[in-house]
Amino acid sequence: MKVTLHIWRQSQPSTKSDFRRDGAMVRYELDGVSSDMSFLEMLDVLNEKLIKEGQEPVAFDHDCREGICGSCGVVINGRPHGPEGGTTACQLHMRSFKDGAEIWIEPWRASAFPVVRDLVVDRSAFDRIVQSGAFVSVNTGAPQDANAIPVPKADADRAFDAATCIGCGACVAACKNASAMLFVGAKVSHFAHLPQGRVERAERARNLVATMDAEGFGNCTNQYECEAACPKEIPVRVIAEMNREYLRAKVTEE
Amino acid sequence: MHGEVSERIRRLLSIQGKRTVDDFHKALGKIMWGKCGMARNEAGLQQALQEIPVLREEFWRDVRVLGSNESLNQSLEKAGRVADFLEFGELLCRDALERRESCGGHFREEWQDAGEAQRDDENFCHAAVWEYKGEGQPEVRHQEELVFENVALAVRSYK
């Protein structure tokens, strides 16, 4: 199949001014694309062609290419990770597009995720949020029997739903407020449902929310675009749970 | 060390050849998969040991890495890695050649019993490592014997 691509090209990291001045959409025609190729393989083919023509290849992030690491992530035709629901860009295939399709590819747009080059953004803000409390620091001692701490099945399921977050940032890219609340909510919810995580629940909720605000992410206005874009289909209830945990932490603060 | 790294980067960027990094990566992958894969034999490994140095030499003569080292350059990163693979792949073949037995998934076609891996505990009951001796120098193999005090080694049957 043949596709026409419009790709955001930016050779230098973002400046603080108007992002439109940092780069531009560039049009490329690509022939010989197989419908069995993944979206990223299609970009690989484009890059080989560009290099042979003496043009610098398009920079984009990727690692596992099997939907588990969260490194890939571009906005495809206005939707983070593209047209298929519950699918990362690396697991999207060209069969999801028609022969002759025009495809617009852009980086995540959020001031907390500055563009490094082309489609690559700096997502270290997420790392700093995680470092501020998305873990269990209690000393759990020697390994115990698997069922020594009983966890009701419903709690385990809720925790697991949140734990499927791969930290790709699609929720931020989808949100008009560039809010990271689905991501932060997933971390809070994951631990709040488990006995090991409850020990530090108040401190965690306070710290994660404070870091999220300091990093410049916006607030939630209940548009639910994040849930629609999330490749792991994390439900927006984690945001409600985060707000509840935060409120609980605030009223019990000493 | 810093100087060596800068020199290597400068060299990669200045070759400006015709073949892409991926092209070399795939060519090497094809050699490794075909001749140093799950089933390998002496003839194939000897052939791979002829082919890899030729490919490596071509890499350093004809690779095309565009852009600079002043900003994020994914081709340059990849070129550095493939340059490593071109050395490491050769060592893997030498190691496979050295192991004249079949052990688990490392199947030397010459050592089999009707399709079953045939181990040689007499000569290969050890763990081996290769010591790097500097660029262009052959690596040196060291081995540590595996000593079993309480179990007798026996042939494992999956049938």
Ligand code: FES
């Ligand atoms: S490359 Fe790992 S999730 Fe897409």
